[in-house]
Amino acid sequence: MKSEVETIDTVRKKIRVTIPEDRVKQEFDTAYRNVAKKVKIKGFRPGKAPRSVVSSYYKDQIYQEVIIKLIQDSLPKVTTEEGMIVVSEPSIENSPLEEGKEFTYTATFEVKPVIEVKEYQGLEAISDKLEITPEKAEERLKAIQASHASLKSIEGEDAITEGIFAVIDFQGFSEGKPLEGGKVVGHLLEVRTGSFIPGFCEQLVGMKKGEEREFVLDFPSDYERREFAGKKVTFQVKVNDLKEKIIPLLNDDFAKDLGEFNNLEDLKKKVMDTLEAEEKERIKNQLQNDLISSLIERNLFDLPPSLITREIAYMIAETERDLSFQGLSLEKLRISPDELREKYREKAERRVRASLLLEAISKQEGITVQEDEIEERLKLIADRTHQEVEKIKAYYQREKRIESLTTQLLEEKALDFLAEKAKINIRD
Numbered sequence: 001m002k003s004e005v006e007t008i009d010t011v012r013k014k015i016r017v018t019i020p021e022d023r024v025k026q027e028f029d030t031a032y033r034n035v036a037k038k039v040k041i042k043g044f045r046p047g048k049a050p051r052s053v054v055s056s057y058y059k060d061q062i063y064q065e066v067i068i069k070l071i072q073d074s075l076p077k078v079t080t081e082e083g084m085i086v087v088s089e090p091s092i093e094n095s096p097l098e099e100g101k102e103f104t105y106t107a108t109f110e111v112k113p114v115i116e117v118k119e120y121q122g123l124e125a126i127s128d129k130l131e132i133t134p135e136k137a138e139e140r141l142k143a144i145q146a147s148h149a150s151l152k153s154i155e156g157e158d159a160i161t162e163g164i165f166a167v168i169d170f171q172g173f174s175e176g177k178p179l180e181g182g183k184v185v186g187h188l189l190e191v192r193t194g195s196f197i198p199g200f201c202e203q204l205v206g207m208k209k210g211e212e213r214e215f216v217l218d219f220p221s222d223y224e225r226r227e228f229a230g231k232k233v234t235f236q237v238k239v240n241d242l243k244e245k246i247i248p249l250l251n252d253d254f255a256k257d258l259g260e261f262n263n264l265e266d267l268k269k270k271v272m273d274t275l276e277a278e279e280k281e282r283i284k285n286q287l288q289n290d291l292i293s294s295l296i297e298r299n300l301f302d303l304p305p306s307l308i309t310r311e312i313a314y315m316i317a318e319t320e321r322d323l324s325f326q327g328l329s330l331e332k333l334r335i336s337p338d339e340l341r342e343k344y345r346e347k348a349e350r351r352v353r354a355s356l357l358l359e360a361i362s363k364q365e366g367i368t369v370q371e372d373e374i375e376e377r378l379k380l381i382a383d384r385t386h387q388e389v390e391k392i393k394a395y396y397q398r399e400k401r402i403e404s405l406t407t408q409l410l411e412e413k414a415l416d417f418l419a420e421k422a423k424i425n426i427r428d
Helices: 021-038 051-081 134-147 200-204 252-257 264-298 305-325 337-365 371-385 389-398 402-421
Strands: 002-009 012-019 091-094 103-110 124-127 150-153 165-174 177-190 212-218 232-246 423-426
Touching (some): 012 051, 051 091, 051 103, 103 305, 134 264, 252 264, 264 337, 264 402, 305 337, 337 402, 371 389, 371 402, 389 402
Parallel strands (some): 124 423
Antiparallel strands (some): 002 012, 012 103, 091 103, 150 232, 165 232, 212 232
């Protein structure tokens, strides 16, 4: 077998492969035998029909099978010998296949770029100081209080004011016709200026329980909900109930009711510990993001388009999964995949570039991931998701996600290496 490599650019290659006639003959012999065993031809027992008879019925199928087999057997071998990592589906052009003659084809494909990372030790970065203020702790405690608040119906003839919760029915009309998805019954709404549909809450102020009101709102052309965008919409609203938020007192009893604290001091300590862990993680993520930006600036190279396309597809799948947890979809939000592809392109390019650079640094520095590190991460995932580690391990193996987990760990270790070697200044 002979091969010639043509470099189209830094991420695209073309290989011309010539397979000798004896290898072609061998593959034809195998294909004819296999087909003869499987098919039924009138007048012949399975596997006993002459080759000429089998060819008269199944020539096209046999030729196609031989072409596929010759390419599948030879192309991976050639790319491996040439040290190429193919990252796209090859585009194949082949000469006519003839028995007793050599077979030639060309394959054009994208390859992972070969990168020698420069200037990655001693990167300069600025890090925030770890500081948890009493104000932050107080704000978090208030948020915990608010999350355990209850709503109580307001008795009497009170009217809607800022901050009150209203249970309403409403329907939207445009040019006298009901809007699709514009009718809602029993909607609980916190009345705050600027929340919900722009201008909607302001129109509710002063309404009482049982009252009905009609008003018109003008929507901008770029409004996110397409059914309202650029339209003058008439809303008919009825107030069914008014509710006020009852926030529990912040005391020992409240802490005990949360189920894991003996008193308020225990809760405050937990809040401080949580805030510290979150702030450390935020500072670490920001530092790593800055280091990656510096690394990318110092190491420019071409990216295979297929890797970017693959990353965008992954990001869209992530978005669809997150929306499904909220009972939403791209279709419901009137967002097209093409819009998301364009929106995510720049971020996807950065992700791919960073991943390739971190992989190259790992190779240059001999950074590896050990089996026990994978086991430790699987245990951590099991703890966080409250599942048995064996189930998590079986899932990762079944879904073939061990490799992606290994890549993630490798990138984390490469980032830790960059941070250790970086010149970090603490922000005043």
